[in-house]
Amino acid sequence: MSDSPVPSGSARPARALDIISVAFVALLLISNIAATKAFMVGSSTHYLIFDGGAILFPLTYIIGDVLSEVYGFARARRVIVMGFVASFLASLTFFVVQYLPPAPDYENQEAFAAVLGVVWRAVVASLAGYLAGQLLNSYVLVWIRRRWGTKHLWARLIGSTIVGEAADTILFCTILFYGQMTFGNFVNYTVTGYFYKVLLGHPHRAWRDPYPGVHSRGHEGEREGTDSGDGA
Secondary structure (H helix, E strand, O other): OOOOOOOOOOHHHHHHHHHHHHHHHHHHHHHHHHOOOEEEEEOOOOEEEEEHHHOOOHHHHHHHHHHHHHHOHHHHHHHHHHHHHHHHHHHHHHHHHHOOOOOOOOOOHHHHHHHOOOHHHHHHHHHHHHHHHHHHHHHHHHHHHHHHOOOOHHHHHHHHHHHHHHHHHHHHHHHHHOOOOOHHHHHHHHHHHHHHHHHHHHHHHHHHOOOHHHOOHHHHHHHHHHHHHHHO
């Protein structure tokens, strides 16, 4: 898929691209660090478990959509890759630093290792979940379109979101926290994370790909071509 050109004669989109790109990378970095802590919402007997990344990570969906819609898929892809490269570099740095001999007066070695030494797991989990989720998402979009035609956009959006987010959530939660909490809490965390992502993921995709009745056939055809290209 080629880039959508930035409107000529306008400096604002070009300036905004820098800000949006930095925001995406920053949110991804912060979310991967925050994800190392699991927290609960509810009482001591009835609760839902989230990780700290759930607070800011959904904003990366919105920024990713803005990048794709305004600046084109190629630019969006470069920013996403930059985000994961920065996250990998951060996790590698934390991993190395935790094994360096602490200074005589440094008393937080165990705390540093417990919090930042496991960021690499969040980065690996995030990357694995993202890749698997996006691949399955694209596959389901194309499969439903080929099976049912172009009249069921709602089915493609819902179906691809359900399947893609399932793969993303299971991989992410398993790599990050499996074996680190009781099985019951792990199931709670995974199921909660899945529905959290689906509830956030479908509305943001519906905003990006509205119901076909809102658009003309020609515009929807452009969307279909985009879906097909993504799945290739």
